[in-house]
Amino acid sequence: MTEHAQDALFRPVRAGNAFEETVERLMQSIRLGVVAPGERLPSERELATRLGVSRVTVREAIRSLQENHFVESRRGRYGGTFVNEVLPKSAPAKEFGDLHDVLTLRRVLETGAAETAAGRSLGPAERRGLRARLEEASTSTVAEYRRKDSRLHLAIAEATGSAALTAAVAESRMRANELLDHIPLLEPNLAHSNAQHERVIASILDGDPAGARRAMAEHLDGTASLLRGFLV
Structure with a gap:
């Protein structure tokens, strides 16, 4: 994931719809391949800082994507949130x-x-x-x-x-x-x-x-x- 692509997608969101816009940014990064299947998303702390939202909002957004099979969480030293290798199909x-x-x-x-x-x-x-x-x-x-x-x-x-x-x-x-x-x-x-x-x-x-x-x-x-x- 290039720094330029990160800057374009993970910019501050508006306060009124922080959860929805956070989901949108994360989904854009996945759909556009900025974070490729198998790659790790930035940490909750980094996403919260870059998007200008709370870590609770980031956590809720990631949990929603987990529940819908777009990402998975892994524990351990090399853990984090990873984009699933196979993504759900969505109607264009x-x-x-x-x-x-x-x-x-x-x-x-x-x-x-x-x-x-x-x-x-x-x-x-x-x-x-x-x-x-x-x-x-x-x-x-x-x-x-x-x-x-x-x-x-x-x-x-x-x-x-x-x-x-x-x-x-x-x-x-x-x-x-x-x-x-x-x-x-x-x-x-x-x-x-x-x-x-x-x-x-x-x-x-x-x-x-x-x-x-x-x-x-x-x-x-x-x-x-x-x-x-x-x-x-």
Whole structure:
């Protein structure tokens, strides 16, 4: 692994989605062959320093890649985290269209939907509906998470009062789900997503359009990092 390649990939991540971006950087280093099969990743301490995250975040990211058979840990004097000799096959994003196009459209539609919903005077039924969908996603099993997550995002779109925007978000979500179904569900990401969902819904219910847009943008950026990491 050349020093130049290390500098390009293991640069500091943004604070809002530290886990997701750490996974993305590690997956990029593996997919691009910067760390080849059988080679050792930099130590947790070095990765934490270079990425500007905690060692806990690095450890969670490495554990997620271990659980999905991309890396393995070895003990002893010459131990560490090594890229597996045989890597899992993943469907290339090009099979589902342009990943950049999917992510760009989703970001535009869903940040706009969150902002618009927060700018409306929502009735009691709409407010109850948003809270109910949030609770569903927050307490969902891993197996049901994608479906409950989709229901929450569609409820936000419905809270805009625009049937056309809701239909556009639904179509965009279907394209995104085709991609999401080809990457693993990582429990640290689900916990982080639930916390981000709470901030989005709180901003909408508090009537804070700018806050709702920011919270949704940060949430979508985390998902985008994982999609780029596993599919590109």
